[in-house]
Amino acid sequence: MIRSLPLTALSLLLGFFFIFVGLIKVTPKVNPDIYKDMQQEFGRFNKVFPFYKMTGWRPYARNFRLFTGWLEVICGAVLVLVPGPLKEIASFLLLAVMVGGFYTHYALNDSFERMAPSLIFSLLILCRLIILYQVNRKEKQEEEMIEKLLQESAQSEQKSDESKKDE
Secondary structure (H helix, E strand, O other): OOOOHHHHHHHHHHHHHHHHHHHHHHOOOOOHHHHHHHHHHHHHHHHHOOOHHHHOOOOOHHHHHHHHHHHHHHHHHHHHHOOOOHHHHHHHHHHHHHHHHHHHHHHOOOOHHHHHHHHHHHHHHHHHHHHHHHHHHHHHHHHHHHHHHHHHHHHHHHHHHHHHHHO
């Protein structure tokens, strides 16, 4: 059963997008030119790795790119294929990747055009999470309403049974 059409549509859109973008980072078979560009870009991104100042460690650019790419592919596949709470975990992981991407472009003083995709997809992931929250809240309210109606129905049956016994 489809819980919500917008939730399903966003999950599919984001899932397929991240599978595609992740594969571009992982393999040259999707698009060799963009793959080569990703290799160079992650060399730049590595220089502003967010946890370097705290830990003194930064990953090799290749490992950073592969980790990010595979994380996007796996989380995208979860959004497309796997039902339930794993989608929320995937959404939060992808949100962290997008916030990290935004930070990276900001730290490198890149133009807004370079930051915009991270920002837009962060907002889309947030929209998905907000819609999920609303759907869950609505389902909980409906369950409470059904439970209340069942209790009232049981009480009225009990009263009618008692009145029949009294007669």
